[in-house]
Amino acid sequence: MWKTITYEVQGRSHKTKDIPCQDKTYSNYENNVHVIALADGAGSAKFSHYGAEIAVKTISNFLNNNFDNLIRNNDALKVKIELINTLNKKLKEKAQELSCELKSLASTLLVTAIKEDHFIIIHLGDGTIGVIKNNKLMVVSTPANGEYINSTIFTTTKNSFKYIKLFKGKTKDISGFILMSDGTANSFYSNKKKELSNATKKIINWSVLLPKNNMKQLIEETFNNLIINNTYDDCSVAIITNEKHKSNIYNTFQIHEKKEFYDIKTKDPKIYLKKIKANENLLKELYKKQINILELAKKFHIKKRYLKKKLNKFSNLGLIKKENKKYKLQIQIK
CATH class of the missing domain: 3.60.40.10 (PPM-type phosphatase domain)
Incomplete structure (x- = not known):
């Protein structure tokens, strides 16, 4: 803890x-x-x-x-x-x-x-x-x-x-x-x-x-x-x-803090807001159930190679954890 x-x-x-x-x-x-x-x-x-x-x-x-x-x-x-x-x-x-x-x-x-x-x-x-x-x-x-x-x-x-x-x-x-x-x-x-x-x-x-x-x-x-x-x-x-405060801290982040946390470089609000939303939609899917990379790729119409790179990034940020070839969310996103 x-x-x-x-x-x-x-x-x-x-x-x-x-x-x-x-x-x-x-x-x-x-x-x-x-x-x-x-x-x-x-x-x-x-x-x-x-x-x-x-x-x-x-x-x-x-x-x-x-x-x-x-x-x-x-x-x-x-x-x-x-x-x-x-x-x-x-x-x-x-x-x-x-x-x-x-x-x-x-x-x-x-x-x-x-x-x-x-x-x-x-x-x-x-x-x-x-x-x-x-x-x-x-x-x-x-x-x-x-x-x-x-x-x-x-x-x-x-x-x-x-x-x-x-x-x-x-x-x-x-x-x-x-x-x-x-x-x-x-x-x-x-x-x-x-x-x-x-x-x-x-x-x-x-x-x-x-x-x-x-x-x-x-x-x-x-x-x-x-x-x-x-x-x-x-x-x-x-x-x-x-x-144990992971979820609370993430959910108190302002938009600019999420942008920095995800290391989104663009300054265009439309683009970085879209990227943040896409990240959170993917993470929310992992909250529903443990799911493997093939199932995620099909659901979000993302190439497996690109999705794997994104999931590795989420893992490095402490947001998800891989268990038995499936990914589990470590926080609850509001």
Whole structure:
């Protein structure tokens, strides 16, 4: 039901200086708990790429094993202290291994964990967390600044537990969450308006609809060709979406959104409206019953080769699924 996608890419500045990507992402599923995590290593910390990796894996594993207890525990301060103590133990072990100071492993931390109908969100430092609920895009947590301009709070900051933002809630009507580092937020989040862009909603919605591998490829292309050109910083994103919202999301698409989703190039309204209608008529036929390609070709008077190409496209968009040589619709179109 829940699907996760994560991606990080080295920024232009770090690529030029041959510095490792300091953004790290992670996702896992264990004990019926889905977790996505993202950490942005401090640019001033020599080994922050190690610290960021330890942060995302340690806290993810901690949530996998302690989710129920954390949901029941209403003492937020105690939970935050336990989280930081668990993480600091691993960071201190790494600092000893590298013979470095703890602050050399500094990073931010953004996490979302889901089990059944409950979620937990953890946010320390900058970066942004968003959610789509009832088809409305909202900011869950905004970037936190440190003592000085352009500074933030890190996992190694003294008494960092005091700065952790902790959220708990129900997943009802939520179609997806998104975590982004400050490098990515440069393209998707307005500090002035405290709002996420419409492009953010598109990414989450398409993540619900598209098969995981196809969406991962689209995100990689978008980040490598567009997002990293808007900043010198490393960029990363982590997304978790609920596939049960597929039909609802598709049916809320406006005409221009359907045109983009189907990748219809023409600007002529008569032509693209006709193409959208033809696509939906074909999909509605699949809703009535599972049907093979020969039966579809006869009914719609379409050549088998052309129809096969169209059905492959629908499959790549996550709209249909092939089972035993027959095609089954994955959404209900109004």
